[in-house]
Amino acid sequence: MITKTVSGAARMLGTSQPGLSRMLGHMEDRLQFRLFDRTRGRLVPTQEAGVLFEEIERIYKGFDDLAHVIRRLAKGEDKTFRVGASPSLGHSILPQMLARLSANYPGLTIQFDILSVEQAIDYLALQRGEYALTVFPIDHPNILSSRIGVGRMVCAVPSHHPLADRDRIGVADLAGAQLQSFRPDTPHGRIIADMFARAGQEADVSTYIRFAETAVAFVANGMGVALVDSFTAMQPHADTVRFLEFEDPGVLPVYINRNLESPRAIIGETFEEIARSAMLALPRPPKP
Numbered sequence: 001m002i003t004k005t006v007s008g009a010a011r012m013l014g015t016s017q018p019g020l021s022r023m024l025g026h027m028e029d030r031l032q033f034r035l036f037d038r039t040r041g042r043l044v045p046t047q048e049a050g051v052l053f054e055e056i057e058r059i060y061k062g063f064d065d066l067a068h069v070i071r072r073l074a075k076g077e078d079k080t081f082r083v084g085a086s087p088s089l090g091h092s093i094l095p096q097m098l099a100r101l102s103a104n105y106p107g108l109t110i111q112f113d114i115l116s117v118e119q120a121i122d123y124l125a126l127q128r129g130e131y132a133l134t135v136f137p138i139d140h141p142n143i144l145s146s147r148i149g150v151g152r153m154v155c156a157v158p159s160h161h162p163l164a165d166r167d168r169i170g171v172a173d174l175a176g177a178q179l180q181s182f183r184p185d186t187p188h189g190r191i192i193a194d195m196f197a198r199a200g201q202e203a204d205v206s207t208y209i210r211f212a213e214t215a216v217a218f219v220a221n222g223m224g225v226a227l228v229d230s231f232t233a234m235q236p237h238a239d240t241v242r243f244l245e246f247e248d249p250g251v252l253p254v255y256i257n258r259n260l261e262s263p264r265a266i267i268g269e270t271f272e273e274i275a276r277s278a279m280l281a282l283p284r285p286p287k288p
Helices: 006-013 017-031 047-075 094-104 117-125 187-198 212-220 230-234 266-280
Strands: 036-039 042-045 080-085 109-114 131-134 143-158 179-181 205-208 225-229 241-246 251-259
Touching: 006 017, 042 047, 080 094, 080 117, 080 266, 094 109, 094 266, 117 131, 117 143, 117 251, 131 266, 143 187, 143 212, 143 230, 143 266, 179 212, 187 225, 187 251, 212 225, 212 230, 212 241, 225 230, 251 266
Parallel strands: 080 109, 080 131, 179 205, 179 225
Antiparallel strands: 036 042, 131 251, 143 225, 143 241, 143 251
16 A cells, blocks of 8 residues: 555565565455555555555554553553642651652652541542551541551650750650640540550640641740650751650551552552552661
8 A cells, every 4th residue: 555566565564575465365365355456567456445444544543542541651641649648747758758659650740638537538438539648547448548657756845955965755754844745536645645654644734736746836936845756756847846765655557548449550559669668768766
């Protein structure tokens, strides 16, 4: 169709002229109609060959289009990845994870949301997001919560506080301190309550807060001390705050959550791998 001669077609296809002639004859036998008229050494396509050629071109274009779509899917192009996180994770470790994900998929668009405890279930159950990284397991029949690591509780104190020169303290050292803390029915609050119970101490809370970042801001402004998680301590803070390790710290688990009924894309699988490896790479607390 393109070269108009058998010899030209043979050169284009990298085969011999006799072999191509036999192939044409075989095709015409199978099709039960002629593809070419042989006129003065040239091949003149029949009308049937013209119709067939147009259909074959359309099919090949479809294959090219399909290959293009596959390449874009593999690169994460035309895709928005929606992920949420508990505040302390969203402000600390998650940006590192998403930076690595973006490096793997340069065309990827990310929608990121900070989630409270109350928002996390609906975020996944209603498929508003694909993944959520939380400091608590999500209890829902359609949601898979997998523990991928742990953090720990540390103590934020003003830099001029009597305890500020110590690297490690006990819960009993906070007796009489103005304490910023979480309600006991929250993930952080339950861990703090357990720490005080193990130490045989009672928490005398002066201010209840919802977010660890708020507690650190209060400490920076001279409003006592606060027990916060180690992820919050990873964030940039004013020089007016120091973070101290506990001799017997409470452990804060980290979970990756997804909706089991939502189809999982290759980007999601990559994110899971990145999240797990990032948690494993976190520095461990110094030994006493």
